Amino acid sequence: MNEEVMEVTYDKFTFRVRKDYWYHPEECWAKGSGGLVIVGVSDFLQKVVGDVAFLELPEAGAELTPGGEAGTMETIKTTVSLISPVGGTIQEVNGELDENPQLVNTDPYGAGWIFKVAPRNWEADRKGLLNAEAYFPKMEEKIKAEMAKK
Amino acid sequence: MAKKIVLLPCSGIGKAYGEIGRQAIYEAVGDHRPAEITTTCLAKLMIDDPEAKQLIHENIVITVDGCARDCARKNVETAGKKVDKALRVIEIFKDHRDLKPEGVLELGEPGFKLVHILAEKLGREIDCLERKEQ
Amino acid sequence: MLEEFKQVKVGIIPCNGEEIGEGTLTRFACRRVLDTLRPHDTVTICLPLFIAGDKGERNFAKAFPTITVDGCEKRCSQKSTERLSGRPKHAIVISELLKEHGLEPPQSRQALEEKDQAAVDLVAEEIARKVDEILEKG
Numbered sequence A: 001m002n003e004e005v006m007e008v009t010y011d012k013f014t015f016r017v018r019k020d021y022w023y024h025p026e027e028c029w030a031k032g033s034g035g036l037v038i039v040g041v042s043d044f045l046q047k048v049v050g051d052v053a054f055l056e057l058p059e060a061g062a063e064l065t066p067g068g069e070a071g072t073m074e075t076i077k078t079t080v081s082l083i084s085p086v087g088g089t090i091q092e093v094n095g096e097l098d099e100n101p102q103l104v105n106t107d108p109y110g111a112g113w114i115f116k117v118a119p120r121n122w123e124a125d126r127k128g129l130l131n132a133e134a135y136f137p138k139m140e141e142k143i144k145a146e147m148a149k150k
Numbered sequence B: 001m002a003k004k005i006v007l008l009p010c011s012g013i014g015k016a017y018g019e020i021g022r023q024a025i026y027e028a029v030g031d032h033r034p035a036e037i038t039t040t041c042l043a044k045l046m047i048d049d050p051e052a053k054q055l056i057h058e059n060i061v062i063t064v065d066g067c068a069r070d071c072a073r074k075n076v077e078t079a080g081k082k083v084d085k086a087l088r089v090i091e092i093f094k095d096h097r098d099l100k101p102e103g104v105l106e107l108g109e110p111g112f113k114l115v116h117i118l119a120e121k122l123g124r125e126i127d128c129l130e131r132k133e134q
Numbered sequence C: 001m002l003e004e005f006k007q008v009k010v011g012i013i014p015c016n017g018e019e020i021g022e023g024t025l026t027r028f029a030c031r032r033v034l035d036t037l038r039p040h041d042t043v044t045i046c047l048p049l050f051i052a053g054d055k056g057e058r059n060f061a062k063a064f065p066t067i068t069v070d071g072c073e074k075r076c077s078q079k080s081t082e083r084l085s086g087r088p089k090h091a092i093v094i095s096e097l098l099k100e101h102g103l104e105p106p107q108s109r110q111a112l113e114e115k116d117q118a119a120v121d122l123v124a125e126e127i128a129r130k131v132d133e134i135l136e137k138g
Helices: A043-049 A122-126 A132-148 B016-031 B050-058 B071-078 B089-094 B108-133 C021-037 C047-052 C055-063 C076-084 C094-100 C114-135
Strands: A005-010 A013-018 A028-033 A036-041 A052-056 A069-075 A079-083 A088-093 A115-119 B005-009 B037-039 B060-065 B085-088 C010-014 C042-044 C066-070 C090-093
Touching (some): A005 A132, A013 A043, A043 A132, B005 B016, B005 B050, B005 B108, B016 B037, B016 B060, B016 B089, B016 B108, B060 B108, B071 C047, B085 B108, B089 B108, C010 C021, C010 C076, C010 C114, C021 C042, C021 C066, C021 C094, C021 C114, C047 C055, C047 C076, C055 C076, C066 C076, C066 C114, C076 C090, C090 C094, C090 C114, C094 C114
Parallel strands (some): B005 B037, B005 B060, C010 C042, C010 C066, C066 C090
Antiparallel strands (some): A005 A013, A028 A036, A036 A115, A088 A115
């Protein structure tokens, strides 16, 4: 078992959760790093929505509220609203995603990061998020619900 | 003898992209010059079918992959041939985000519009590669 | 509680062949099984992705029973599966199945016609029957 990752396999899909990240119920993750908070989407979400074709994101300097909209992500199946798990000011948007939006699918917790935020109150916002151990069973329930939809 | 153009779709059955690539290739083969443009089954390369291998090695190959996994391109390269052009359906979709297919195989009107757009692009790529060959 | 969702499922591996109408028929018949006839018992293995080395496809095919569905006697799906993961539990060849039942193969590889629906039904039902045999369902 990978020390950094929790994972579970259903059929041919392995769902991964980074242990050191925090998770919002709308399937985005947040990680504090050097005074900023990095935000992306969960492995579960990218598997459900399919191959990302493009993202429409706010620019650097945009103000975000915790739980507020922070752009959209479009796949051939659907359009997903991205939610910010943290309030603050966008410092940087992942420019790699313009040419390679599929990074969100291939590496949702690494190279597929979406934006970095200078948080107004990260400690307070983090209380509204789930750690990996709390998020994992909720993810499994969602997997069960997806499989039962067929 | 002039080289043929061999069009190879990934044809993945898990997503609509596979069907879009497949249909676009059928349109390109049918609409253009069927004696000069052809397709074959990708999996024949895996089973070392001699005719399929000769076809790709002696002619110009364009792969049409659904997504960035690039299965068709990789399968051709594993068979020892570098593709002359690699296209991805997802790149066409990026410029036509309103055209979402209705199903994986039953593409519906928007899906077939994407097919036509991709077939036209294939036609342009074919013309370009043929000019280079001359 | 979630163990029921880690049940044994059967991997369906169609050939997807482009050259003949039977390849198109495999796609429609397999999707009928996956989406309608046995949606909770089956998973599709994408043959190009499987051949290209995707871990998810290959690990599933090694761990769970598979049914290959080939359009013609070249048996690309069956041979690829045997080479990459192991012998499938059942191998269906559509050209043979249609001949046994006196059905004509599709004339077009681009689109199936109304008259081809009987062939889709036949192949889909055969796959579903084999799934039931593997899972020992009634």
